[in-house]
Amino acid sequence: xxxxxxxGNIGSGKTTVSKIFxxxxxxxxxxxxxxxxVMVTDEILIKYIKSAFGEESYFENGDLNRKHIxxxxxxxxxxxxxxxxxVHPATFRAFDAWVKNISRVPYILKEAALLFExxxxxxxxxxxxxxxxxxTRIQRVMQRDGLSRDEIxxxxxxxxxxxxxxxxxNYVIINDDTQLVIPQVLxxxxxxxxxxx
Numbered sequence: 001x002x003x004x005x006x007x008g009n010i011g012s013g014k015t016t017v018s019k020i021f022x023x024x025x026x027x028x029x030x031x032x033x034x035x036x037x038v039m040v041t042d043e044i045l046i047k048y049i050k051s052a053f054g055e056e057s058y059f060e061n062g063d064l065n066r067k068h069i070x071x072x073x074x075x076x077x078x079x080x081x082x083x084x085x086x087v088h089p090a091t092f093r094a095f096d097a098w099v100k101n102i103s104r105v106p107y108i109l110k111e112a113a114l115l116f117e118x119x120x121x122x123x124x125x126x127x128x129x130x131x132x133x134x135x136t137r138i139q140r141v142m143q144r145d146g147l148s149r150d151e152i153x154x155x156x157x158x159x160x161x162x163x164x165x166x167x168x169x170n171y172v173i174i175n176d177d178t179q180l181v182i183p184q185v186l187x188x189x190x191x192x193x194x195x196x197x
Contacts, residue, residue, distance in 0.1 A: 005115045027109070039064050054068075
């Protein structure tokens, strides 16, 4: 069973691409969702986050105080690196546990915004990058999340550049609203399946 990493910068459409792979029967591990989950379920991680960012990182009901954490990490690269250093190992553990429950498929996908930044790609056989022009990505995220241009640009600045990711990736899917994405996914799907059979 091959492990394929899938990434793309904010607004690139990597989740949309993941959903197409899912329709083809490919199991997808959403690392960003898993990271959010471990931040409220992994007791060791919770302890580390409170110690690093204060008790107010969590509400009394155990929910993560996202506003508090975001205010700290998205304005300070050192603090963001600290948070990622705590969250990534817990997410890796969640991925390993997830993989153990999957069998009889040619390959699985690991969708992660920080695939290369977190070294998550090192546990993958191949990696795919979803690419879209910056302005297209900004417009998508403004419509989807209601974030300001400034907030999106700050978050984008915390990720490797598209060019750097494209150099690290084995495959690139163009999602610029002019090229069809499904044929690109189908071609990769056929290729991965043929590597296994």
